[in-house]
Amino acid sequence: MPVFLFWGEDDYSMQRAIADLRDRTLDPNWASFNYEKIPPDQDDAVIQALNQAMTPPFGMGQRLVWLANTTLCQRCPEDLLAELERTLPAIPEETVLLFTMAGKPDGRIRSTKLLQKHAEIREFGSIPPWKTDLLEKRVKQVAQEVGVKLSPKAVTLLAESVGNDTRQLYTELEKLLLFAESQGGTVDEAAVLALVTATTQNSLQLAEAILRGDTGRAIALVSDLFNRNEPALRIVATLVGRFRTWLWVKLMVESGERDEKAIAKAAEVRNPKRIYFLQKEVRPVSLQGLRESLQVLLELEMGLKQGANERIWMQSKVIALCQLFSRTGIR
Structure with missing residues (x-):
């Protein structure tokens, strides 16, 4: 699916996902020709994004068009809705069109329903600090991504130490990875106590x-x-x-x-x-x-x-x- 909608308050996780999407989409040698980030304060930002998305990429790789911080899923005039209805089903496979926003899309309005039909939607929400089970689950996921083996007590302590700060979680796990590579084996509670800024x-x-x-x-x-x-x-x-x-x-x-x-x-x-x-x-x-x-x-x-x-x-x-x-x- 060439259309994506990323939303949520966890900006660090979202930026990592955008960077990954960019790396998967663009050929490095042609990136400057095929990458367009359109800010929300630009005149006719939505129309520009849709027009760019319909333009074939130059050279190798695909085209990535990113409409940043859009309010399209909070309010959408009828003329823009008509353009979306006409364009989204016709986005070529050679193009990736990305919409991002901090707030939750309003599921009652037609533009959101249209994107739910044509886009892959990913949420990047901050986990409430009191939901310890979700925080520990997040620690396990990121630890696996980074390549760090943590003991169960280390998982719990790391979740308590960094809370829902995703940026710090990655920073601390990368630090623990260096420790694990030098010491070998699983990172335990003592290592987290010694190395993590709590x-x-x-x-x-x-x-x-x-x-x-x-x-x-x-x-x-x-x-x-x-x-x-x-x-x-x-x-x-x-x-x-x-x-x-x-x-x-x-x-x-x-x-x-x-x-x-x-x-x-x-x-x-x-x-x-x-x-x-x-x-x-x-x-x-x-x-x-x-x-x-x-x-x-x-x-x-x-x-x-x-x-x-x-x-x-x-x-x-x-x-x-x-x-x-x-x-x-x-x-």
Whole structure:
């Protein structure tokens, strides 16, 4: 199929897929003649892309036409829709036409339905930080791609350390590959502890300090994360994931549930054996404190997205969270 639609917020994974598609499509000696990237702010970008796609390639290889950051699947005027309906079924096999966008295509509009019929669609979404099973699955997939053999504990620790940062995952696995080639064998938990920059792990430590109401420790961890250039919104995402898990565990326990598998399913915890430890963590904490913490975290996220000073805003809300658990969090 010569038409592709890539969408999602994981820009690093998408760019790797685009590079792979480009390498498979173009002859290196003729790439400058047969490759066209059309930005969304260019006049008549969609029409230009369709016209280029219908133009036979020069020399060897195929032609690649990339319509970047298009809004075609969010809104599409009738005249453009008519051009798409006329052109997409006629795209020659010698051409690859690629559409990319960050947002999810609107499945209700006709242009999206048309692309669903004529294009190969691939999603590059960021995995929520609390979905540990998906994060570990992603680690295994990329490790296999890079050529690194990881022990089960190394997989878990690496997923906890890098979270949903795909760029860092590739960087750390390439580092571990060099280690494996020099040492031989499977990369174990000790190697990951020694070599991987655990920014997400520090965010998890921040969550634990907040839960204990340890303001000094929490502020020190915030400073450490910012000194490591960890994005503020990524810190918040990790905090939200951890407090969401704690809240679900507490809710299930307070409702009288004792089955660890049922609690794990509700809290989206892959390994039911973790529930024992999570129960111990939330036992001295009130349900009210956990509920209110998510509201504070929402305020933190909204302020960051609206342009607040990241370090000052993060510190103020972390202090508020610590005070919350000092006041209401502990029974």
